[in-house]
Amino acid sequence: MMRNWGKRDIVSIACVVLGSLLLALNIQSFVGTGGLFPGGFTGLTVLIQRSFLKFGGIEIPYSLVNFALNAFPAYIGYKTVGKKFTMYSIAVILLSGMFVEIIPPITITEDILLVTVFGGILQGIALGVTLRGNASTGGTDFISMWISQKTKQPAWNYILGMNAVMLAVAGYLFGWEAALYSIIFQFCSTQIVNYVHVRFKxxxxxxxxxxxxxxxxxxxxxxxxxxxxxxxxxxxxxxxxxxxxxxxxxxxxxxxxxxxxxxxxxxxxxxxxxxxxxxxxxxxxxx
Structure with a gap:
């Protein structure tokens, strides 16, 4: 029994590290190049960062905003979803924030359609890896898992709808083209997650x-x-x-x-x- 638990924990830790690295790489490459807004609190963090920079000339660290936004959802997740799941998710939040600060901006391609589609695919793979490790990226993922447990159905498409509010604000502040491409980005990401995450199927x-x-x-x-x-x-x-x-x-x-x-x-x-x-x-x- 202890050996099984040990193997499961090793898999979870490996998925947490890999998923965090993929999330950070995506933010510093596809997301940054295309000026896109990912879903959930990751996208909200990017939106707040860019708003402070554009309207106040203040550059604030990604990790600081992301940690602050996730504090309350992490508490809710700890109480309602699962303690180990929440702790691994907090590790993803901390590691991804650290990797974003370490990894320099990378431009793979400047074609906005390629950036949008492949960025969404990479985001979905990163989320799928973290979910495979019994973790999440925090924020709306805690909400999604709570909805899934209550309804016994996958809830990622509901989260896509919730992200529409954030994209409406982003479109108003930074232009509708980036917001519309972000919808494609999030759609690709959601479909990948729906395909690889089979817990509620x-x-x-x-x-x-x-x-x-x-x-x-x-x-x-x-x-x-x-x-x-x-x-x-x-x-x-x-x-x-x-x-x-x-x-x-x-x-x-x-x-x-x-x-x-x-x-x-x-x-x-x-x-x-x-x-x-x-x-x-x-x-x-x-x-």
């Missing part, structure tokens, strides 16, 4: 098997989900068959299917996407 499994007891035990032990058992007759050979029905998290599907095939090489499994479910469903808690 579910799949339905219909399993036709000759070894139902072994398969049921495996599903119970590896996923903690229940199973509905139906007895039937295979019409091709007229032999008795058991049909098992269950819904599991998408992340569990590949390993579970492989294990079921080991237990019953002749089984037939139909895997389909579950758009929505109602009723009790075990969700592994965020730590």
């Amino acid at each position: 579910r799949m339905t499994l219909f399993i036709v098997t000759r070894s139902p007891d072994l398969v049921i035990e495996e599903i119970h032990s590896s996923t903690h989900h229940g199973v509905t058992r139906l007895e039937g007759i295979g019409t091709y050979y007229g032999e008795p068959r058991t049909v098992l029905y269950t819904v599991v998290e998408t992340a569990n599907v590949k390993g579970l299917v492989n294990r079921i095939h080991e237990l019953d090489p002749t089984c037939f499994i139909n895997v389909s996407k579950s758009e929505a479910i109602e009723g009790r469903f075990y969700q592994r808690p965020i730590e």
Whole structure:
């Protein structure tokens, strides 16, 4: 048990460091080159920085603003989402701020469309890496995770809508072209996150098997989900068959299917996407 926890923590720390570095690189390259505004509190930090510089001639550190903005959401996340999740997220906030101060501005390309699309993709990858490490970039990510836990559905598209208010302010202050390109940037980022982050996505499994007891035990032990058992007759050979029905998290599907095939090489499994479910469903808690 301790070794499993150790491995999980090592993966989380590696994802926190890598995700923070990618976020900082994106800010100092694509975001800076295109004058874009990322989503969430990262974008709000950039907006405040540029506002102080344009209207007051004051250059304030990225890390200082970002830390101040995230203080209260981090407290809320600690109380409602998960303690370990919040601590790792705070580490992302601290590290990304430190990396932004260390990494010099980088211009990869000045083509605004390329900057927007690939910047959004890199942002989505960075967010996906941090989420894989049981962390986030803070701010609106805490809100998104809280909504996801309450609704049992991915909430990243809701956050995209919330960012529209910030972009409206940015467009008014700095020009609508940058704000409109930032919408494309955030859309690309959101789609990448939706693709790589599967925690709140579910799949339905219909399993036709000759070894139902072994398969049921495996599903119970590896996923903690229940199973509905139906007895039937295979019409091709007229032999008795058991049909098992269950819904599991998408992340569990590949390993579970492989294990079921080991237990019953002749089984037939139909895997389909579950758009929505109602009723009790075990969700592994965020730590």
